[in-house]
Amino acid sequence: MGSGGSRAAQVPDADRIRRETGFSQATLLRLYHRFRALDSNKKGYLSRVDLQQIGALAVNPLGDRIIDSFFPDGSLRVEFPDFVRVLAHFRPVDDEDTGTRDPMQPEPLNSRMNKLRFAFQLYDLDRDGKISRHEMLQVLRLMVGVQVTEEQLESITDRTVQEADEDGDGAVSFLEFTKSLEKMNIEQKMSIRILK
Ligand SMILES: [Ca+2]
């Protein structure tokens, strides 16, 4: 790994980002090149328009929501560490895991729980910790496409909320969300290959 060190040195803050995200040195370097290529007029950060050039997001029905999650707190620019941190949620499990994780370190960003947290906030637009019926409807509208009538969409929404809503408050809490997705292979669904 000796020669890799000097190359990765080009990436600002490389060691810290690697520890935090679990990306290998080589992947981090490639992501950095990708970041710089997406940065249309060499601003040093990415705008919304820059991110819309990522093909995997352009074809994803929730692509716009995912792009939103690069901009917490209404900021308009994504710096490299934030770019990598969001992408780390989509890092396929087992891709680069060495199996020698330090138990004192925080859970990796691509763990099942962190992927679920990330997915949950794509639904929970007002961030009150619950997916309301209305929020569920908006996501399902993005996902089911145009072949479904408004009426069918309403009934799919009702069924989806009812199936997950264990305490009967008409909304889906994070716990209810994780339970309803228990049988789903979220690790696989939430893996997007950004480098191709
Ligand atoms: Ca909500």
Ligand SMILES: [Ca+2]
């Ligand atoms: Ca509930």
